[in-house]
Structure formats: structure tokens, C-alpha cells
Amino acid sequence: MFTLFLEQLLNGLQSGVMLFLMASGLTLVFGVMGLINLAHGSLYMVGAFACAAVAAWTGSFWLGLMASLMAAAIAGALVEILIIRRLYNRDHLDQVLATFALILIFSEGTRWIFGSFPLFLSVPEFLTGTVVMPGDFQYPLFRLAIIIAGFAVAAGLFLLIGKTRLGIRIRAGEADRGMIAALGVDIDRLYTIVFALGAALAGLAGAFVGTTQSVQVGMGEPVLILAFVVIVIGGIGSIKGALIGSLLVGFTDTMGRFLLPHAFATFLDPASATAIGSALASMLIYIVMALVLFLRPSGLFGTEA
Amino acid sequence: MTMNRETFINCILGLALVIVPLIALGMDEPFIITLATKVAIFAMAGVGLNLVLGYGGLVSFGHAAFFGIGGYAAGILASHALNYEPIMTWPFEIEGTTQMIIIWIVALLASAIIALAIGAITLRTSGVYFIMITLAFAQMIYYFAISWPAYGGEDGLSIYVRNGFPGLNTLDPISYFALCAVMLGLAIAFSAVLIRSRFGLALQGARQNSQRMTAVGIAPFRIRLVAFVISAMITALAGALYADLNRFVSPSMMSWHMSGEIMVFVILGGVGRLFGPLAGAGLYIILEHLLGGVWEFWQLPLGVLLLIVVLFARGGLVGVLAGERKHV
Numbered sequence: 001m002f003t004l005f006l007e008q009l010l011n012g013l014q015s016g017v018m019l020f021l022m023a024s025g026l027t028l029v030f031g032v033m034g035l036i037n038l039a040h041g042s043l044y045m046v047g048a049f050a051c052a053a054v055a056a057w058t059g060s061f062w063l064g065l066m067a068s069l070m071a072a073a074i075a076g077a078l079v080e081i082l083i084i085r086r087l088y089n090r091d092h093l094d095q096v097l098a099t100f101a102l103i104l105i106f107s108e109g110t111r112w113i114f115g116s117f118p119l120f121l122s123v124p125e126f127l128t129g130t131v132v133m134p135g136d137f138q139y140p141l142f143r144l145a146i147i148i149a150g151f152a153v154a155a156g157l158f159l160l161i162g163k164t165r166l167g168i169r170i171r172a173g174e175a176d177r178g179m180i181a182a183l184g185v186d187i188d189r190l191y192t193i194v195f196a197l198g199a200a201l202a203g204l205a206g207a208f209v210g211t212t213q214s215v216q217v218g219m220g221e222p223v224l225i226l227a228f229v230v231i232v233i234g235g236i237g238s239i240k241g242a243l244i245g246s247l248l249v250g251f252t253d254t255m256g257r258f259l260l261p262h263a264f265a266t267f268l269d270p271a272s273a274t275a276i277g278s279a280l281a282s283m284l285i286y287i288v289m290a291l292v293l294f295l296r297p298s299g300l301f302g303t304e305a
Numbered sequence: 306m307t308m309n310r311e312t313f314i315n316c317i318l319g320l321a322l323v324i325v326p327l328i329a330l331g332m333d334e335p336f337i338i339t340l341a342t343k344v345a346i347f348a349m350a351g352v353g354l355n356l357v358l359g360y361g362g363l364v365s366f367g368h369a370a371f372f373g374i375g376g377y378a379a380g381i382l383a384s385h386a387l388n389y390e391p392i393m394t395w396p397f398e399i400e401g402t403t404q405m406i407i408i409w410i411v412a413l414l415a416s417a418i419i420a421l422a423i424g425a426i427t428l429r430t431s432g433v434y435f436i437m438i439t440l441a442f443a444q445m446i447y448y449f450a451i452s453w454p455a456y457g458g459e460d461g462l463s464i465y466v467r468n469g470f471p472g473l474n475t476l477d478p479i480s481y482f483a484l485c486a487v488m489l490g491l492a493i494a495f496s497a498v499l500i501r502s503r504f505g506l507a508l509q510g511a512r513q514n515s516q517r518m519t520a521v522g523i524a525p526f527r528i529r530l531v532a533f534v535i536s537a538m539i540t541a542l543a544g545a546l547y548a549d550l551n552r553f554v555s556p557s558m559m560s561w562h563m564s565g566e567i568m569v570f571v572i573l574g575g576v577g578r579l580f581g582p583l584a585g586a587g588l589y590i591i592l593e594h595l596l597g598g599v600w601e602f603w604q605l606p607l608g609v610l611l612l613i614v615v616l617f618a619r620g621g622l623v624g625v626l627a628g629e630r631k632h633v
Contacts, residue, residue, distance in 0.1 A: 030433065036433050036436060036437075083612065083616070086616055092364055092432060092433055092436060093358070093364050093572070093576070094615050094619075096364060096366065096436060096568070097568065097569070097572050097611065097615045098611075098612055098615040098616065100565045100568070100569070100611070101607075101608040101609070101611035101612040101615065102608065102612070103565075103608075104604045104605070104607060104608030104611070105605055105608035105609060105612075107604070108602045108603075108604040108605040108608065109602075109605055111602060112602045112605065221561070221562075225440060225441065225444050225561065228437040228440060228441060229437075229441050231437075232434060232437050232438060232441065236433060236434065275452075275453070275454050275455075278452050279449055279452040279453045281452075282445075282448035282449060282451070282452045283445045283448060283449050286441055286442060286444065286445035287445075289438070289441055290426050290442075293426060293429070293430065293434075293438065294426060294429075297429045297430050297434070298430075298434070299434075
């Protein structure tokens with residue numbers, strides 16, 4: 001029981017880290033451009049499909065991973081230049097609708113190209129198998145690797161935002177768009193870069209998660225909604241909030257599904273304990289979100305509602 | 306009597322909704338009558354959403370939850386009645402029912418209670434937060450419906466015989482269409498009265514300038530909350546009709562895709578237009594039927610069309626045909 005608990009804790013960490021890759025892009029795009037992008041889940045799907053297709057074609061997971069980054073970034077940049085750019089000055093309703101249309105286009109296009117059957121990605125040879133973790137339990141090596149890779153990417157993102165010239169521009173863009181344009185920063189290019197960066201992170205998450213689950217049309221949508229919950233909890237526009245929110249949602253969701261049925265089993269018969277426990281567990285993160293919003297309507301690290 | 310262009314277009318839309326099924330009846334095409342029934346029901350769901358989205362300026366991305374609650378009211382009550390299982394036996398016994406009128410009352414009450422709870426939390430926020438949180442709450446209810454095994458869970462719930470309405474054979478397609486069309490007409494008429502009332506003016510005032518509204522002594526929060534509840538109730542009623550049309554209800558009625566579609570009906574037709582949802586739902590069903598007949602991947606051109614409407618044809622169908630929105 002205790003080792004199972006530790007294992008679930010790691011699974012929660014993994015889902016939290018993957019959520020952060022999604023949520024950080026969403027929150028960056030909102031923070032800098034003021035855009036709500038429903039099609040972010042489609043870019044996650046694009047990454048997963050690119051990885052699966054290239055990995056199947058070349059036999060190399062690493063080329064697939066590169067492909068997922070490239071494909072999502074290119075798709076993101078193209079979409080930004082062709083469509084999203086026209087939406088920055090529109091109200092949120094137009095943004096929601098246009099990006100909803102983009103989801104239809106991406107999902108249906110992918111189904112057209114790849115068919116409706118899920119694709120499967122296999123784990124690279126040297127990351128297969130399990131490792132013995134402290135606490136004496138076996139954990140899949142690949143899952144451990146994506147936790148580490150996720151944290152590495154997160155650290156890289158914090159360095160990029162905090163220490164580089166591009167990061168300074170991004171933060172300046174969040175603070176005052178008009179001013180940095182007046183100071184001679186090419187704002188159009190900055191926006192394209194930020195959008196492509198967010199897309200690449202989503203694509204990478206898609207490739208990682210696609211390897212542990214399956215790659216199929218519509219896979220981005222549940223993750224997108226979780227990412228929304230994350231950035232609402234963390235505060236829209238805050239990368240730090242996205243990190244805390246991701247881990248909170250990842251742990252709450254995983255541990256809730258694991259613990260609640262056990263908790264109800266202490267005073268209910270097993271069948272109804274599982275039913276009530278799992279039904280409640282599926283609602284748990286939304287209850288947490290409601291609580292956070294009740295106490296802080298603009299999220300944990302948000303500045304304005 | 307002078308008639309402005311929007312009123313004229315509204316008359317044509319209303320007439321088209323009535324005439325098309327009648328022609329289909331003459332040509333013995335029950336499928337087209339079913340499509341027209343679907344248009345009436347979707348339009349009604351849109352009329353509900355339009356109240357908050359168009360007149361209140363509140364972008365609710367979670368109205369599928371209320372649509373589904375209405376659907377489950379029909380499904381759950383009918384399944385108890387058909388299986389002769391009381392819903393509860395203690396402290397008093399409540400039986401299921403196959404009477405639409407009772408089902409509608411239950412749908413209205415259930416959606417009102419849930420909308421009150423969701424609205425009380427979500428309306429504390431605004432803008433993007435409001436969009437995302439309404440979406441998140443709808444997902445919460447969606448996942449609850451999936452993981453709660455008592456009423457079919459993910460598989461949904463069949464309604465073996467369409468529920469009844471006094472004096473009407475609801476199984477007859479044209480009768481059921483007439484019922485749905487009358488309900489849509491009532492919903493539109495109710496909206497028309499509501500938006501011209503003091504309440505409706507306050508709601509629109511809160512959209513245009515909420516600070517000024519507060520300054521004249523009207524609290525926008527309460528106005529919006531009431532509007533949100535009424536809007537949810539209309540959408541739930543449409544959901545109950547939809548479940549009876551398909552004789553089936555499943556969590557997919559509550560999916561966020563459905564929320565998106567209801568929003569598409571409103572926007573395709575024209576935000577804040579009385580007959581906008583009817584125009585939008587009609588156009589959507591026609592496109593689905595025409596494109597879907599030609600190409601399996603019809604949502605691809607639909608997405609492109611939607612993009613074009615958002616980017617270039619602001620104001621939707623009614624907007625394009627009737628010009629700028631007049632101030633009420």
C-alpha cells in the first residue's frame with residue numbers, strides 16, 4: 001500500500017510536469033498577447049502525431065521528438081501569422097470562436113491524413129524497463145525520464161524568461177505592449193516567437209504523453225481543459241503560477257483517483273465506494289479550482305481579474 | 306405598418322422553419338422533419354445562451370452542462386417510470402414519469418439550482434477567467450456523468466418510448482416538430498419581452514458600462530446572476546426536448562464540443578439578435594447535412610467557414626442581412 005502510494009505520487013508529479021509544458025505556453029500567450037487560445041490542444045496533438053509518424057518512418061524516437069518540436073513550432077508560427085495575428089485586437093468571444101474553428105480544422109485534418117485509429121509510440125530501447133526507487137518499488141524508467149526532462153524544460157523556460165534578452169522582451173511585452181513597440185522591438189516577430197515557443201512546448205508534451213498513452217485525434221482536448229484549470233488556479237499570465245498550479249492539479253487528480261475510493265471503502269461496501277469515490281475524484285480538481293477562486297478570484301499569483 | 310429589415314428577416318426565418326417541414330410532410334420525407342426539429346431545439350438552446358452572451362456580454366463556455374442536465378432530467382425520469390422503480394422511497398416515495406410537462410419542470414428546477422451555484426462562483430470573475438471557469442464547471446459535470454454508473458455512465462441512457470404530452474402523439478414526427486417549434490417561439494417571445502423590460506435594460510447596461518450601472522444603484526452581479534439562471538433554464542428545456550428527439554441521452558450532450566456548438570449557433574446567426582440562434586442553427590444543420598453528405602470530413606470546411614465568419618463577416622448571418630444592430 002505504501003509503495004503504491006509512492007508510485008502514485010510519482011505519477012502525479014509526471015502529470016503535473018506535463019501539464020506545466022501545456023499551461024506555460026497558454027499562459028505566456030495570454031500574458032503577452034492577451035489571447036485565449038483553445039487550439040493549444042491541437043498543437044499538442046500535432047506534436048504527438050509528428051513524433052509517432054517520424055518515429056515509425058525512421059525508427060528513431062529521438063528524431064520523432066525533434067520532429068514533434070519542429071512540427072508544433074512551425075504549425076504554431078504559421079497559425080499565428082495567418083490567423084491569430086488578426087485576433088489580438090478582437091474581444092475574447094471572437095478569439096474563442098476562431099480558435100474553436102481552428103480545432104475543427106486541425107482535428108478533422110489530422111483524421112483525414114492519419115485516419116481515426118490511434119497510433120502507438122514505442123519507448124526508446126534504453127529507456128524501457130523499470131528502476132528500483134527508494135522505498136523499494138519498481139517504476140518505469142521512461143516515466144522517470146519524462147519527469148526529469150519536463151523539469152529540465154521548465155528550468156530552461158525559467159532561465160529563458162528570467163535571464164535572456166528574449167525573456168526581457170517577453171516580460172516587457174507583458175507589462176506594456178505599446179512601449180516596447182515604441183522602443184523599436186519588432187512586436188510582430190516577438191509575438192510569432194512567443195506563440196511558436198508555446199506551441200513547441202505543447203508539441204513536446206504531446207510526444208511525451210503520446211508515448212505513455214496512445215496518439216489519437218482529440219487527445220489534446222482533455223489536457224487543454226486541465227491546462228485551463230491550471231492557469232485559472234495559478235493566475236493567468238504567471239509562469240510561476242502555472243508551475244504551482246500544474247503540480248497542484250497533477251497531484252490532486254492522481255491522488256484523488258487513488259485515495260478517494262480507498263477512503264470511501266472504510267465505511268461503504270466496495271462497489272459503491274468505487275463508484276462514489278471515482279465520481280468524486282473526477283470532480284476533485286474543479287472543486288479545488290472553485291475553492292481557490294472563492295478565496296482569490298484572480299488565482300494564486302494573478303494580478304487582475 | 307412599417308417594418309425594419311431585421312423584423313422582415315426574422316419573419317422569413319420563422320416562416321422557413323414552419324414551411325420546410327410542412328413541405329417535407331407533403332413529400333413524405335420524415336428525415337427532413339427531424340432535421341427541422343433539431344434546428345428548432347438547437348435554436349432554443351442558442352436563445353438561452355444568447356441571453357447572457359449577446360445581451361449580457363458574458364461568454365459562457367459551459368452551456369452544454371445545462372443542455373445535458375435537461376437531457377438527463379428526461380432520461381432519468383423516463384427510465385424510472387419505464388422500469389417501475391421509484392426514484393426514492395424515503396421519506397416519501399417519488400416515482401419516475403413519462404409526462405413531458407413534469408420532466409420540463411424538473412429540468413427547469415435542476416438547471417436553475419445548478420446555474421445558481423455555478424453562476425455565484427463564476428460571476429465573481431470576468432473576461433477570460435469567466436470563459437475558462439464556465440468551461441471547467443461544465444467539464445466537472447461532464448466527468449461526473451461519465452463516472453457515475455447508476456444512469457449508464459459513459460454509455461448513456463436510452464428512452465425507449467418518447468415521453469408524452471397531453472393531447473399529442475409525440476411519436477409522430479410532425480407533431481413533435483410542432484411542439485418544439487412552439488417551445489422555441491415561446492422562448493424567443495420570452496426573450497423579446499425580457500430584454501425590453503427594466504431587467505433586460507439593466508442587463509444590457511451592465512454589459513455596456515458596469516461602473517455606471519453601479520453608480521445608478523443597480524448591482525450588476527445580481528442582474529447577471531438572474532440572467533445566467535434564466536439562460537441556463539431555457540437551454541435545459543431545449544436539452545430535455547433534444548433527449549426526447551433522439552430518445553437517448555449521454556454525457557456527450559454535456560461535452561465542451563457541445564458548448565462550442567451552441568456558441569457557434571449564436572455567433573453564426575448573430576450575437577444579440579433575437580432570431581440569430583435560429584439562423585445559426587439552421588445554417589449549421591444545413592451545412593452539416595449538405596457537406597456531410599459529400600465529404601466525410603465535413604468539419605474541416607465548416608471550420609474554415611467559421612473562421613471566415615469571425616474574421617470578416619462580423620455580426621453573423623442576421624448581421625450581414627440586416628445591417629448593424631439597432632439599439633433596443
